[in-house]
Amino acid sequence: MSYQANFRVWRGDSSGGSLEPYQVEVNEGEVVLDIVHRLQATQAPDLAVRWNCKAGKCGSCSAEVNGRPRLLCMTRMSTLPADEPVTITPMRTFPVLRDLVTDVSFNYTKAREVPSFVPPPDLKPGQYRMQQEDVNRSQEFRKCIECFLCQNTCHVVRDHEENKPAFSGPRFLMRVAELDMHPLDAAAEGGLDRKRSAQEEHGLGMCNITKCCTEVCPEHIKITDNALIPLKERAVDRKYDPLVWLGSKILRRAN
The missing domain is CATH 3.10.20.30 (Beta-grasp domain)
Incomplete structure (x- = not known):
């Protein structure tokens, strides 16, 4: 009709x-x-x-x-x-x-600022082993088609142009979260703390978890609940939990 x-x-x-x-x-x-x-x-x-x-x-x-x-x-x-x-x-x-x-080149600039996966130095291709639960956690984020609707609707950059240099947006904070929870990512061994990087380089603290990014995702990725909030929790534990802080000092001293 x-x-x-x-x-x-x-x-x-x-x-x-x-x-x-x-x-x-x-x-x-x-x-x-x-x-x-x-x-x-x-x-x-x-x-x-x-x-x-x-x-x-x-x-x-x-x-x-x-x-x-x-x-x-x-x-x-x-x-x-x-x-x-x-x-x-x-x-x-x-x-x-x-x-x-x-012009969505802002997103490609932010993508280049996220250090890629770092494979363990002692493992060769074909030797990687992961638990299925670990695969399930990160596989959801790999469904992203980079339509940048989440970037577009995020009011941190949508309403504040001045935030763009300091804020990577939900799509790339999700990428940092994915790598941070990857059991085979060996970035920390090379001195890269992805949680610190999320806070200091990608503006994790500017996200106020309104879930507007999740609501517009065409792949129905739970960006806020499964990526951004857990990443915030891990970043806060690392920075403010006294036991985690003490453990990091001891390990640093031991190394």
Whole structure:
């Protein structure tokens, strides 16, 4: 069953822009990205939008639909009110390049700042062994498709541009948490304390665990509950628990 829907799509670039009205045909079973493609084909051939797989796995088509960060390819038209205009805008946290396309290079900068997994020096590839429970803990975080919707909705950077240099955002704090809980990560042997790094270099203390990042994750990763809160707990134990503090001093002295 088809119907005509009213859309308001943000058009512009870094110098400014506005919401432009369109009326577009909607068919049963379609998603917002289908409508954007029809809009390009029939009325706005110069409309810029980033997309790739249209299967919710590449994370390319991130935008905001009626003010909520979403993947355009995973937002079904049937979930939106048919009698109200549908507003599509670019992600607000990142600079606009053109129309619905934003400059997400901030995220790649932050990704490079997270030291990678450090394998144990005495183990060779093929010799790694992990308990299934340890695999289960970190496997959830590996589902991330880097759509950066969590980064976009996090108000620490969304509402405070000045925080960006000091705050890596939920996606990369989750990466630090994943590596910190990895039983085979030998970063500490090389002098890298991932908990200290999370606090001092990635801004863990700026996260106030409102769970807005979890709410918009298309992969339903429990970013706050399973990554950020446990990482905060481990960082606090390391810094303020007197027994942990004393143990670290003794071990440091022994080495």
